[in-house]
Amino acid sequence: xxxxxxxxxxxxxxxxxxxxxxxxxxxxxxxxxxxxxxxxxxxxxxxxxxxxxxxxxxxxxxxxxxxxxxxxxxxxxxxxxxxxxxxxxxxxxxxxxxxxxxxxxxxxxxxxxxxxxxxxxxxxxxxxxxxxxxxxxxxxxxxx
Amino acid sequence: xxxxxxxxxxxxxxxxxxxxxxxxxxxxxxxxxxxxxxxxxxxxxxxxxxxxxxxxxxxxxxxxxxxxxxxxxxxxxxxxxxxxxxxxxxxxxxxxxxxxxxxxxxxxxxxxx
Numbered sequence: 001x002x003x004x005x006x007x008x009x010x011x012x013x014x015x016x017x018x019x020x021x022x023x024x025x026x027x028x029x030x031x032x033x034x035x036x037x038x039x040x041x042x043x044x045x046x047x048x049x050x051x052x053x054x055x056x057x058x059x060x061x062x063x064x065x066x067x068x069x070x071x072x073x074x075x076x077x078x079x080x081x082x083x084x085x086x087x088x089x090x091x092x093x094x095x096x097x098x099x100x101x102x103x104x105x106x107x108x109x110x111x112x113x114x115x116x117x118x119x120x121x122x123x124x125x126x127x128x129x130x131x132x133x134x135x136x137x138x139x140x141x142x143x144x
Numbered sequence: 145x146x147x148x149x150x151x152x153x154x155x156x157x158x159x160x161x162x163x164x165x166x167x168x169x170x171x172x173x174x175x176x177x178x179x180x181x182x183x184x185x186x187x188x189x190x191x192x193x194x195x196x197x198x199x200x201x202x203x204x205x206x207x208x209x210x211x212x213x214x215x216x217x218x219x220x221x222x223x224x225x226x227x228x229x230x231x232x233x234x235x236x237x238x239x240x241x242x243x244x245x246x247x248x249x250x251x252x253x254x255x256x257x
Binding site for chain 1: 163165166167168196204207208210211228232235236238
């Protein structure tokens with residue numbers, strides 16, 4: 001049972017196994033549904049969070065199943081903030097290539113962060129000694 | 145994620161059901177296409193009607209299928225693309241790469257025209 005109170009916080013910790021992606025999807029879908037996000041917004045949240053978790057497992061933790069990915073959700077009346085943290089060494093945001101550049105368009109990778117930024121209202125990265133954390137915020141739309 | 149394969153003449157139709165979000169099953173789509181190429185089937189339709197959404201891993205796999213087929217002088221066509229996936233094609237400009245059709249039948253027929 002998920003209670004949506006002011007400053008509610010929920011945490012899911014998974015090993016670095018891509019097999020756990022469906023569990024992550026179900027987790028975020030359940031929270032977003034409880035918060036009454038629309039179906040389109042729930043899909044965007046699920047795409048963005050699975051994107052961030054996939055990056056954390058593959059690039060951050062290099063698929064080392066001993067390393068954990070922590071998915072922390074802060075539920076507020078007006079927004080959902082999701083933090084995805086890995087145990088990796090981080091990366092240089094300035095070295096991320098533009099996936100829309102014609103010379104990159106046929107690359108199989110390199111769209112993850114672009115998609116995060118396209119689907120979420122706010123995206124921030126925090127790099128530290130003990131890992132990389134991406135913070136993603138989705139605001140609830142106010143119905144007129 | 146489930147994959148069903150149907151051969152219609154010299155065209156293979158792969159029907160996907162589920163979400164392409166980077167799990168181990170995502171890569172099986174590309175493995176399936178490579179196995180079709182090895183069997184000399186180079187006209188492939190991927191039916192995405194059962195794929196509500198995908199993330200960049202799914203997009204990457206579709207590009208891998210497109211590239212493998214093109215390198216083998218074959219062709220990939222996509223059918224029944226859902227709204228969310230179409231919007232991802234738009235924002236990533238992959239709409240300029242993939243040929244999409246409203247139905248599988250139209251995609252299959254397009255190989256003959």
